[in-house]
Amino acid sequence: MLSAYPRLRAVLLRCAQAIPVVIGVVVISFLLTRALPGDPAVYFAGVMADEASIEETRIAMGLDKPMTQQFVIYVGELLRGDLGMSLTSGRPVATDLANRLPASLELTLTALILASAIAIPLGILAATRPGTWVDHLCRVVVTAGVSLPTFFTGIVLIFVFYYLLGIAPSPLGRLDFIYIEPDHITGFYLIDAALTGDWETWRGAAKQLILPAGTLALFTLAPLARMTRASMLGALSSDFIRTARAAGLTNRKVLYGYAFRNALLPVVTTLGMVFSFALGANVLVEKVFAWPGIGSYAVEALVVSDYAAVQGFVLAMALLFVVLNLVIDLLYTAIDPRIGFEAS
């Protein structure tokens, strides 16, 4: 029956290919957290604990059992949707992630949208006018973007816009305390506030968001602008552009209808890559802006060998990447008819 819908079949197949990846991630994240230096039992038993109470804690945490048995228990709980309890926050890991993941995603996505909105037009302009001031501007922005570390740009932005100019709110979290958190619908404050029609909160959240998102955008903008410029230059020198021009098509049509769509494929690839390393770069930005995201959560958990939290984090990230790759693959086929999903 599925053979009648090759696209659907291909998508399902592509999803199925992700299953072994997820299984691998479950095993590796489990083993890696066990391999971490430090004994969580010692940490959680407290500074004053003696041998006996440490042992007690160890038994309570299930760490006295053999590794295989621990793994079986872990997988069993995982299948029931239970990611375990975080020992640092004292809440279920699933709840923690549900609270914090949207914060990170909102930050990263806003940054990426901002970066694309600047980088892609900049790259196109630079490619169509090589050697002019736009081209040079593109080069300067790209160089600055890659050479300035995020924590540095973040601090500079805070210094300028918060301390000197005073137009930005204090860089503390997602929302100033004078606003009430919007109802939890998607977890994205901007979307939730818009859905409930609470525009005051929306503005507040946007104000809080703009500096960290800008910091991250500056960092992700560079590879995007570079790739757009390079692939646009490649597309514009293709034979089919000459055909289009010889047929009398307008510059606009040639540029956007013909060249840009052909140049888009490498840009989408870069976008996917940038997205993944932006999630990594998040940790620093979240620290600087006290952003309650998943990155800072993971670092805190890692420091104290909070197994359940670290495993939950790694698993969530892995799933996120699997979804991201799937989306990018699907985008490819939408852009380029030559890429058929082959069954093999």
Added chain:
Amino acid sequence: MLSVRDLAVSFQTRNGEVRAVRGITLELGKGEILGIVGESGSGKSVTSYALMRILDAGGSITAGEVTYSGIDLRRAAERDMRDIRGREISMIFQNPRAALNPIRKVGHQIEDVLRQHGRATRADARQKAIEALKAVRIKDAEARYDAYPFELSGGMCQRVVCAIALACDPRLLIADEPTTGLDITTQKAVMDLVRDLIRDRGMSSILITHDLGLAAQYCDRIVVMKDGRIVEQGDPVQIFSAPQHAYTRKLVDATPREGESIRSLLPPDERHPTLPHKVHNRPLIEVKDLTKTYQGKSGPVHAVRGISFRVDQGQSVGLVGESGCGKSTTSEILVRLLDPTSGAVLFDGHDIAGIPARRFVRDTRRKDIQMVFQDATDSLNPRHSARQSIAEPLRRLAGMRGAKLTARVEELAVLVGLPLALLDRFPHQLSGGQKARVGIARAVALEPRFLILDEPTAALDVSIQALVLNLLVDLRAKLGLSYLFVSHDLHVVRLLCDYVIVMKDGQIVEEGPADRIMRNPTHPYTQELLDAAPKPPARRVAAE
């Protein structure tokens, strides 16, 4: 209708100004087909881009007048030029597959042009695009409307390019090497189609080509260009029978024609007598029931369906056919880069088909069987100098090092006529002919006994082709080589080969001595191949 006076075009490059066209003057009458003939770098394509004002960045018209039906094309506003392009003057290009937007349905690409020039509305665009496809005799035009260029054959793509060019009924069609890269029968089909369409619509046309024979067959008048200048013009018969300029004479000589020997391709003062080559009645290569089946998307693809032939020692065998006939697969199996599905390849009486291609590199017979590849540019490592490329097989397979290696490389360079000063250049610093010589030197470096030549002259200008073919003839006599010459062009093959095999759809349809096949082909397909080749007018023999 079109008049060009003293046109000059320059390009600004990093190395200063390059004058591509240096003052050309030509007239084109209504209904006339003008051929512009020249080799690469002659400025023939740049001339046409200048007329259309679609020069690449950095190029500009520096002098001269271009007038089309009273419009000054050099000074016309860009907006007016846009209306002229595609509606008054349109172009078709070489390499049709690359000339089409790879990710847009061909029907939509035709619609773009129709709607740009107000020839169709959103409502009737589809209908008109299908009509345009039908006009270029594309079968099943409704279905082809939704096809992407990669789903169509090269010939079909060129028809689509024609459909785009002719969709708005222009009055002048510029065809820039429209058949380069197409098979010889496809070339004929496309050229016949273009000629018919031009005649039916009373259009004028400029055919830009490096093939004097093709121009002679389809054009009313020919202009010969060299280094950005016109060296000669006249009607085809006159150009062929009494070429005035030395360069035209060289071009006429180098164009393969019936009944001429390989030496006559060269200018008269370079025609040394051909050294004889001895053919022994002893098989060097015997191919028995060779088959190759690929696993395709929609079932198995039978590339080679059981062919048998032999190449005797010292013999040159031509393997002729069009793309997809299995000739490349066959040659790759023979050179042991590909494993056959079944069948045997006997080299000196021993089967070598059983040795996996992966392991053949360690076989002692690896050096006996070598290959000259089709594209001289792509088959050389761009980061290796000519010296490194030629030394590679000597180092890898003969373990040669140091002074001995240097001496051998230089000896080979002399053998293939490559100046020693060029040995340390990289491929991009060499001309097409020089790269071909590097490829040949590399292939003969280990003194092979059997050399497979895979269309070694396909990408070369005719005058360079003449030199390379003659070099191959000399090498054969000097080194006692046996050749398998793979090509789509019977007229080139017959110059070099004793025996010819014609392949179609993975099977041998005809074989025999080269002279017999050329004079008296029995299979209709061979007949078709021979007919498809352009027939230049005979040269005046009395000129000697």
